[in-house]
Amino acid sequence: MADYSIWVVEYARVVEFARAILTYGKWNEGTLVAPYCYAVIKGEGHLTVVDTGYNHVELGAQLAEGYGVSDWQPADVVLKRIGVDPADVDTVILTHNHFDHAGGVEFFPNAHVYIQAREVSKYMWASGLPDRLQWITSATDPDLMLWLVGRLKQGKLTLLDGESEIFPGLRAIPAHDTHTAGSQYVTIENERDGRWLLAGDNCYVYENFTGAYGDGRFTPIGLVFGSVERCVLTMEDMWQYVAGEVTRIIPFHEQRIWDHFPTREFDDTLHVAELSLADGEQSRVEGQVAVG
């Protein structure tokens, strides 16, 4: 077992995010604030990010406008808050290739990138389908794929075929045919404080686990490119991993993260939550780090 520090950094938010997207079936039930986050894991001699945010130019800006994203900050700004330089990040694990998770890969020029091969192969399959079926590919863009080719040529890309231990105690777990064809989530097993699970978009909010109306029935997310059934069964796998302790599952669009963990709010109102601190590691949320 290992000893990792884990932070969740907020890099943007949607102030009015349709609840029906966050929780399946919540039609016409208004909106919630949905943060846009990724995670930083430090330990075992590595600095890893799980997802990357997006770059607010070109397609990123276009999509952000469509969703109503505000308060965006680039990786160098938000990571400085925990004393991390993006150039020092040696590992990127992409939970899936949507713009708000994978669109910031270029912020991490020295990182080895891990993504499920299925996230690539299914797009190759879908791109050969008739135009009337291209909604399937409508959340991906060739630019990221071309970038991944470049990273492969540099020997800095691994296409995962199923479950994989990236570093001791840090695993990528496939969640295929859920939110996307080749989604994955990340588990961390800390000797000091137990299990953590970084969900990607395999859940958006805790409510997906506690039930849309608090009845404890898992209610999946509302934007599914794969199978809703697979989403629910994947949530069961996640729930089992943390033995039902749902706050050990970290959804990257859940604003209540800030209530559950030591958190610092910065001048631009974005947050950093500190999930776990390895032995000898200083807190980043208690004012030791100068903010940009």
Place this chain on the structure above:
Amino acid sequence: MSTVLDTAPEQAVRELYTRYKALALSTSASLLLEGELAPIAEQVDALVADCEAAGARRDALGRQTTACAEAAASLRPLLSRDPTPEALAHARETHLRLRRAVWEVIPCEYVPCCASTHDHHERRS
């Protein structure tokens, strides 16, 4: 392929762009997964020819069809199996140029753009 020549200019751009995107995704995915590239080459050549034919129409959206021809042609050097960094950079550059040009005449096609509440027709003015 020739149906492109029989459609309105905006529709022609949409069809060419859709074909280009599919080929760009196929090309990059094939390079990543060591898939077959030869069938893609034929389609790339056909697309370049169709872009040029569409661009020759009197009412053509010339900037868009030219950008599509350039972006498609930039895929050709990638089909060597071991593309140079320069070829990859050029493919990305022409892709971005095409995308910008296309969005001047047809709506952004990505999720969530088409699920958003803005009026797509505003973009055409």
